[in-house]
Structure formats: structure tokens, C-alpha cells
Amino acid sequence: MSHVSTSVAPSNNPVELKPIAFWAPTIKVQRILALLLLIFQGGITVTGSIVRVTGSGLGCDTWPLCHEGSLVPVAGAAPWIHQAVEFGNRMLTFVLIAAALAVFLAVLGAKRRREIVVNSFVQGLGIILQAIIGGITVLVDLHWYAVALHFLPSMILVFLAAILYTRIGEPDDGEVTTMFPNWIRNVAIVGAIALAVVLITGTMTTGAGVHSGDSGVGMEGRLEVSIDWMAHVHGYSMYVYLFFTLIVVAGLYKVKASQHNKKLGLMLIVFILIQAGIGILQYRMGVPRWSIPFHIAMSSVVVAFTSLLWAQGRVRVGGTATIAGSVDGDIKNIALAESKKVGK
Template identity: 80%
Template structure:
């Protein structure tokens, strides 16, 4: 008896994705691009800040009153180009999130993955609105902080999505870490959140308001030297608990991939700490800020990748699209 699946006309007319069954490899590639773009837009946002281009487009959703695009003479052309360019990158991010969402739908992936991909889209829309509010309140420090922190949450969730897409839906959810390691990992993640929050406060107390015309108006009124030390001490707390997690993984003989992620995270935290110390010693030069923001995204992403290894789905037969139904669909389309 033949076990091949012969597609019927009906099976190939089930909606707009009927003739697309993306492989798990393609889904992961799209998810990786989304993760990179989520981190990358925070870097371009920091470039807006250090070039003083935050009000290059002085309203939202338009660039200037009555115009969606920059207007000659409304602001220095370089500031308009930098700010408008950063806004346009949002559409690249939207396209990446949409591609991931459609691919997991077409592959008939499990509900967890579909929800994660949907959250990415909602988060991007919310970030665009927050960015608009930031402009409308003339880059007040708290608005800038609230614009940055959700981006880090989206980076964290994008890394989880990337990991989960690589796990077959019919695999068995398994607890990979001893319970005490999971507890310490939670503490480390909370410590990382505190580092990010105090980092935005340090920036808020600094001189880089995001626009040359704003100056120190609307800045956080605390001693920046004290704030920088609070931020730095919290980084050491985060590093301490992360070291405990990585040591625990080594003692528990965790998977080699998981241990490598842990060691890589330690290295990235140390690099980030080094950049922060260098910034403090040099008086926070403008050119250093994009590097610090980029490493923030890297550290958050690797923290998430390591966290996601704690409860993986192992085994499973759906190795083509990641979904049993998706594999059947892929086989039917191949046969057609």
C-alpha cells in the first residue's frame, strides 16, 4: 500500500497560504532577521540621539505639519534625513515581523509560536506610537526611556521566538535545568532589567538629549555621577548571578550548546561593562553610545537565548516545517 500523499484540489485551495509550506530553516532565518532588526533599530535610534536629530521631524505621524516627508528649511537637512530615515526603518521591521507571522501560519505551527510572532507585530506598532509621543513631548527623558525599554523586551521575545521555531511542535517539552538554576536565572533576568532601567536614567541625566535645540530642558534632575555608579553596581549584580547560572550549567553537565551560550553571554556582559567604564572615564563621548546600545541588545538577546534553553521541546518527527500538519502539507505540495 502506498503511503504517499496525493493532494486534492480542495487541499490546495485552503486560503492564501495553501501553496506555501515554509521549512523550519526558512522560518528560523526570518526570525533571525527579525531579531537582528529589533536590536538594530535601537542602534539607529541612538544615532538619532547622538547626532541631535531627534526633532528633525518635529511632529508625528507626519514629519512636519502638513507634510509626511522632510521639508527643505524646516530643520537642518542632516537632522531631517537621520530622523526620517529611522522612522522609515520601522517599515522594514514591520515587513520582517509580518514575514515571520505569515510563515508560521503557512507552516501550521503551534499556538505558542503564532502568539509570539503576533506579539512582535503589536509591539512594533506600540513602539511607533511611543516614538511619536516622544517627539510630541520634545524628547523628555522619561519618554525616551519608555521608548527604549520596550525595544529590549521585543528583543528578548524575538530571541525566544527564534528558539521556539527551531523546536518541532510534536516534541516533548522538557525541563533541562535543575530548579535552582531556573530560580537564579530569574533573579539574573530581573537584575538585567534593573540595569537597563538605571541605564536609561543615566542617559536621562546626561547631556545627550537627542536634539541640539533642547539642551538640558526636560532632563532627569539627579547627579549623573551618582546615577552612573548605581547603574554600574547593578551591572556587577547581574554579572554575579549570571556567573552562578553558567557555573550551575557546567556542574549539571547541561548540553554543550547551552554551556556555550552561557560562556558567550559572560563575555558579552564583560565587553558591555568595559564600554560603560570607558564611557564614564571619557565623559560619555557621542560616538560611544551606539556601541553601548548595540551591546545592550546583544546581551539581552543572549540572556533570552539562554533562558529559552531551560524548557526545550525534544524529539518530534516534524523536522521539515516543524509542524506535523505542515509536513503533510509540504509533502503534498512537493508531490504536486
């Protein structure tokens, strides 16, 4: 490890290993954990949509228990398939919590900068909040506004998880560098606002539709507007978002941005077009159940790539902390490696 020896000068002082005394994960390990968290944040929205389209939303009719007096499904309390789907979705929350905890402990162990630690903490806090919102959704019998409020925070968490993934890859002692001109970043902000409108009108379109989340609920508690009108508003807002994204990507080519950033922009445009195609297909076919999980999955993909592109506008470049991501983390990583050699 001679290539890093100059950054770890000998010292008579003992190396401070806290917090997480015996773990200083590398940037690669941190990013893998952050990527898994990002995938799980998007994935749970898909399993949630499966709950809805299978009419399993009240397969567990209370919260935090599945049924009154029972944490797990009860034979005969509801159709077994509905109980299995809803209870399975609830259990995935614990997988998500484990992923968030792993990222939080990893960035603490690597002594990453405050921005990263706070973002990772917000992920865990958001998951807990989402579980509570999910419980309220069940308790109000899947009223459309509760379902909408359950979905939208997930998109915020996906957006933040993508930023976290990006920031973890930047050395903490790197210099903050603006990669895009301000006008591109300003257009990107307008695009992000347009994306928020797309997501909100999407939940309203769902709220006006037939898939309430439970086969026994019917159209009670649904949004009382014309679904045809609402679908058109949602579709037009998508075109507005696409328009501003095209401007951003054209700007990246105009200013000769990096190949990585131009590739991210092109991929985002492709995903938006795929999502628009799915939406149009849904409208033409009368919103078939099987199409909804695909539409929800692409929502997470579009939000994630929007965030990844946005995060590239201002990054940390250079720096010497190339092992664990922070100078102290690098020192700790090397110290732990040396202690293991001595232990052998």
C-alpha cells in the same frame, strides 16, 4: 523523500492547505526570517541612538508627519542632516514591520503551534506600539521619561524575538523537556530581574546626561539627579546581573549541561564584560557621542543572549515534524511539493 513517507499516510480526504494556502516554509526558512527580525529589533535601537547623539530627534518635529503638512522632510524646516537621520530612522520601522509580517505569515503557513503564532503576532503589535511611543516622544520634545519608555519596550521585543527564534527550531510534536534543574532556572529569573534593573537605570543615566536627542533642547526636560551617582547605580546593578549569570553558567557546568548551552552561557558572560567595559570607558571619557551606539548595540546583544540561554531551559525534543515544524505543516509542505511536480 522516502524518509518521511511513513508520516504522511495516504488519505481519501483532500489536504487542507489553509491558512496561506500556497506556502509551507521549512523550519530553516522560518528561522532565517526570525533571525532577521531579531537583528532588526536590536538594530533599530542603534539607529535610534544615532538619532539622539547627532541631535536629530526633532529633525522631524511632529508625528506621524515629518513636518506640519508634510510626510517627508522639508527644505529649511530643520538642518538637512537632522531631517535625514530622523526620517531615515522612521523609515526603518517599515523594514521592521515587513520582517515581522514575514515571520507571522511563515509560521501561519507552516501551521505552527499557538505559542509561536502568538509570539510572532506580539512582535508586530509591539512594533506598532513602539512607533506610537516614538511619536509621543517627539510631541513632548524628547523628555527623558519618554525616551526611556521608547527604549525599554524594544528590549522586551528583542527578548521575545530571541525566544521566538529558539521555539521555531523545535518540532511542535516534540516532548517538552526541562534541560536545567529548577534551582538554575530560579537563579536565571533573579538574573533577568537584575538585567531589567540594569536597563532601567541605564535609561535614567541617559536621562540625566547631556545627550537629550536634539541640539536645541539642552538640559531642559532632563532627569534632575546627579549623573555621577546615577552612573554608579547603573554600574553596580550590572555587577549584580553578572554575579547571578556566573552562578547560572557555573551551574550548567556542574550539572553537565549540553555543550551548546554551556557555550551560550560563556558567550553571554563575555558580552556582559564587553558591555561593562564600554560603560566604564564612557564614564571615564565623559560619555562621548560615538560610544553610545556601541553601548546600545551591546545592550541588545546581552538581552538576546540572556533570552537564548533562558529559552534553552525548557525545550521540545524528539517529534516527527522535521520539515515545516508541525505535523500538519509537514503534510502541507509535501502536498505542495507534489502538486508542483504534477504541474510540471
